[in-house]
Structure formats: C-alpha cells, structure tokens
Amino acid sequence: MKKSMPRIGMRIIKTSIAAFLILLIFTAVGAKRSPFYVLITTIICIQPDIANTKDTAFNRAIGTLIGAVTGAVAMFLEMPVKGLPGGELWWDLLNAVMICITIYLTVLLGKQYIAFMACVAYLSVAVITHDGVSPYEFLFYRVVDTFLGVGIGSLVGSFHTHGKKRNDVLFVAELDDELRSAHRQISEFNKTALNHMIDEGALFTMITRQTPASLIAEVEHLKLRLPVIALDGAVLYDIYQNRYLHACLMEHDMGIRIRQLLTEQNRAFFTNVIVDDVWVIYYNDLVDEDQKGYLKKLRTSPYRNYMKRAPHDEDHILYFSVLDTHNRLIMLEKQLEEMGFAGKLKFLLEDHVFGEKSLLKILSIEASPRNMLDRLMKMLHVHHSIVYGDKDSETCCDVAVADSDFNRIVQNIRADYTGRKRKTRVSKKLEDIRN
Structure with missing residues (x-):
C-alpha cells in the first residue's frame, strides 16, 4: 500500500519563519554570541495550538528564571567553596544540593513539571564552561536569550490567518x-x-x-x-x-413493566439512572462468566457508579442494557414489542461486546x-x-x-x-x- 507524504503544517512553517527571524536579527545587529539558546527556546515554544504555545512559553520563562537564580547563587559561592581543602569535592556537593533546591522551587511554585527546564538552565550556568566569558555575563545573556526566544515564539506561534471562518x-x-x-x-x-x-x-x-x-x-x-x-x-x-x-427518560410505568419482565425471565440486566448529575447503574445477580467479566471491565471507570440492588421506585430510568446471546436479545425485542411497546422504545444492538455476548440497550423512542x-x-x-x-x-x-x-x-x-x-x-x- 502506497503511503502519501504528510503535508507541511502551520507549525512547521511557523517554526521555520521564527528561526529565520532570529538568525536575521542576530546577523543584523552583529551579535558575537551564538543564537543557540534563542533558537532552542523558540522551537520549543511553538506548539500546535495557541493555548499550548502560551503555556509552554510561560513555563519556559519560569523554568529559566528559577535555574538562573540558583545558578547565580552557585557562581557566587564557587570561589569560596573551591578555596576549601578538597574544594572540588565540596563544589560537586554544592552543585548536587543546588540541583535539589532548583527542583524544590519548581514544586513550591506548583510547576514541578518544569523541573527539567529549570535544571537545564542551572547546569548551563553553573556547570558548563563558558570559554573565557564572564559567568555573570553568560547568566545575563542566558536569561535575555530565553525571553527573546519566548517572545518571538509566542508572537509567531500565536499568529493565524484571518480567513472567512464559519463561526455561524x-x-x-x-x-x-x-x-x-x-x-x-x-x-x-x-x-x-x-x-x-x-x-x-x-x-x-x-x-x-x-x-x-x-x-x-x-x-x-x-x-x-x-x-x-x-x-x-x-x-x-x-x-x-x-x-x-x-x-430522554422512559415513561415511569413503562420502565417498571420492563424491569418486571427482565426479572421474571431471570435475565442479567443493568438499569441506568441519572440522579443529580450522577450516572448510577443498578444490577442484579450475574451468574454467567461473560457477564461478570463485562461488569469487572466497566466498573474500573471513575465515571460509572455500580450498585448491586434494584433502583428506587421513584427513579426515572434512562435505559436498560442486557448482555446475552444475539438470538436471545432479538427474541427479547419481539417480546417487548408484543407487550405494546412498539413505537415507544428504541433498541441499540451491539454484537460481540464481551466474548460471544452481545449487548442490547433499551431506550425511550424520544432518544x-x-x-x-x-x-x-x-x-x-x-x-x-x-x-x-x-x-x-x-x-x-x-x-x-x-x-x-x-x-x-x-x-x-x-x-x-x-x-x-x-x-x-x-x-x-x-x-x-x-x-
């Protein structure tokens, strides 16, 4: 099977435009430093949608600031620490402690998921050699480059063409x-x-x-x-x-009669009721292994609430679901129609829902x-x-x-x-x- 090439989307185009703008700016002003950190920040900030672009840009800025602050503290302590006996060992220990503090600050601000960004910023300031550049000058430009990248990334990433959108x-x-x-x-x-x-x-x-x-x-x-x-x-x-x-709830009397029929036939069935915006599913004894397995699979969901008992008499039923073989469910449909419910009920039949069993949902025709x-x-x-x-x-x-x-x-x-x-x-x- 021949696969077609994926089209070039707006995120790719925006990233290319942003990268070009950054390189153009650095060339125009004759900047002697590398645009590496600006480019990296911009590429990370441009996300598929505007909301994620803004969130990523904000988190990148906060992470860099945290890493820059802890990196500045480490640089201030570097010379005194290295002047101690066994100074290199103490310096390594200080870096480990500062990394822990950097991570802790992200947790303290409720931004623990940006700990990676903050640690990268710290390491680039306190650990990486700067080739003769003053550590404080590097720190300054590290922050400036990040915010420049955040600004360009947010600006380009948030731009979209204003075509004739159909909001009507x-x-x-x-x-x-x-x-x-x-x-x-x-x-x-x-x-x-x-x-x-x-x-x-x-x-x-x-x-x-x-x-x-x-x-x-x-x-x-x-x-x-x-x-x-x-x-x-x-x-x-x-x-x-x-x-x-x-x-679309069932008529109260109709729901009672259907439940009585299912009970008299010793069928395993589920009664679905909405109570104060809570979906409650009542069920009776399940003897079939497929029925038990089906219940075990579904009740893991936090959005389903199962109760092993009959519903309250005043409950208005949304629908019944019956798990059985296909043929027995077809017979059940015919029985309900013969009871005078033809034109009042809606049936949704799904085959092979669990094992060899199918599932019949019985709803009001108003659904x-x-x-x-x-x-x-x-x-x-x-x-x-x-x-x-x-x-x-x-x-x-x-x-x-x-x-x-x-x-x-x-x-x-x-x-x-x-x-x-x-x-x-x-x-x-x-x-x-x-x-």
Whole structure:
C-alpha cells in the first residue's frame, strides 16, 4: 500500500519563519554570541495550538528564571567553596544540593513539571564552561536569550490567518464506526487539528452511540467546549462541567413493566439512572462468566457508579442494557414489542461486546440524535449545522457528509470551516447560508 507524504503544517512553517527571524536579527545587529539558546527556546515554544504555545512559553520563562537564580547563587559561592581543602569535592556537593533546591522551587511554585527546564538552565550556568566569558555575563545573556526566544515564539506561534471562518455553523462529527476501525482512538494529529480549530472559535461537537463514560476516555486532551450528544441522542452532556443538560427518560410505568419482565425471565440486566448529575447503574445477580467479566471491565471507570440492588421506585430510568446471546436479545425485542411497546422504545444492538455476548440497550423512542441536535442548536442560538460520519445519518438540519474515515472527517471539517475547500455540495450549501 502506497503511503502519501504528510503535508507541511502551520507549525512547521511557523517554526521555520521564527528561526529565520532570529538568525536575521542576530546577523543584523552583529551579535558575537551564538543564537543557540534563542533558537532552542523558540522551537520549543511553538506548539500546535495557541493555548499550548502560551503555556509552554510561560513555563519556559519560569523554568529559566528559577535555574538562573540558583545558578547565580552557585557562581557566587564557587570561589569560596573551591578555596576549601578538597574544594572540588565540596563544589560537586554544592552543585548536587543546588540541583535539589532548583527542583524544590519548581514544586513550591506548583510547576514541578518544569523541573527539567529549570535544571537545564542551572547546569548551563553553573556547570558548563563558558570559554573565557564572564559567568555573570553568560547568566545575563542566558536569561535575555530565553525571553527573546519566548517572545518571538509566542508572537509567531500565536499568529493565524484571518480567513472567512464559519463561526455561524455547528460542525458535528459522528464517532462510532470510524473509531472502531482505528482501535477506538483519536490520533494525536486529529486532536491537534480539532483543538486548533476550536481555539479559533469553531463550534464543534460530537454525536455518539456510546455512553458519556466511554466517550470521555476516548476524547482525552480534546477541547470539547460544547456539550456532546451521547447514547444516540438520549443525553446531552457537558464534559467540562460534568453535567447532564438533558436526558430522554422512559415513561415511569413503562420502565417498571420492563424491569418486571427482565426479572421474571431471570435475565442479567443493568438499569441506568441519572440522579443529580450522577450516572448510577443498578444490577442484579450475574451468574454467567461473560457477564461478570463485562461488569469487572466497566466498573474500573471513575465515571460509572455500580450498585448491586434494584433502583428506587421513584427513579426515572434512562435505559436498560442486557448482555446475552444475539438470538436471545432479538427474541427479547419481539417480546417487548408484543407487550405494546412498539413505537415507544428504541433498541441499540451491539454484537460481540464481551466474548460471544452481545449487548442490547433499551431506550425511550424520544432518544433521537436529530431531536437532541435541534435542542443544542437552540441553546447555542445557531441555525445551521453539518454532520460528518454515518452515511445513513439523518441528524443534520442542513446537510450530512458521509465518510467512515476519521482522518478525512477532520480534514473536511477544517476545510469547510476555513472555506478552503473545492466546490462541493457542502461548500455550495455553506455559500448559500452565507448569502
């Protein structure tokens, strides 16, 4: 299979521009010292998105200052210490102590993760030979070069082109089939691309059949500032505030009757309830090894709360999940429909969820991606949306883009957001919306 060459992204271009500017400045002013530390700082500071660029620049500056201060103390004590009997040994001991102090200061300031930067700065001042240059002069320029690198890196890294961004459209990615084909992981490259777009102001969210607990594990480090539509439209969940903004609950009597049926048939099932923004999962006795293994696997999540007992009578049920063989679950669907629940329930069947067992989720028919997307758009005061993903999607108010490859989905979202795409049905629709 022939692999295409990766395109040159903005981070590479910005890094090259920043390096050129630094070399140009040093050449223009006729600086006799090396631009090495300025270049290193600048290259480190330029990150894939603006927020990380600012954080890295700030941390680099703080780390260098800590290392410079402890390095200055070491240089002040160097001559007296080396003048003692066995001075070299005492000097080595002093350096070890100062390194410990340098690390401790980063912890004291709540910046322990920059201890490496601070120690490198200290070593470059107190340990490395300076080829005849005064240690204090080297220290001064070490700090100046770092802040020059931080300034140029932050300036260039924070720059972005002001194209015709579509901040009036809600961009939605469906997150199921494409993740299964990619081992249920979003690549760091795609996270970076999406984060960069979100930092620019794009309205971006996701629709998934998964529960919020499963989704959170998959979107780590992705800046999902908008609520997500989970469980195929059953809940609208705010990841940052850990709140369920809306949930499509079952009719109370219907939930009781379904639970009675499952209990009478001695089925192992899970009853999912939301109580004060806490997802509680009640379960009964599990006798099958696959069922026990399934529970053991899921209950390790800090976002799931399992209780071995029946729910309270006043609890309103969000959905039931039943782990069994495929054929027995199909039979259960038919039984529920024959009980008069046809047109009132929604069934989500996932095959081979654990071992040979499949999983059936039983929800209210009101759990609809379209309904929940409409609700989210009203909350955001947005009138237009595009959904990327499932070819059978009917969740989009304006247009759906069919694609099962998450890499292409991210590329398409980015292109539609910036208006840099060839003329397609989507771009023409966006142009109609603009006009």
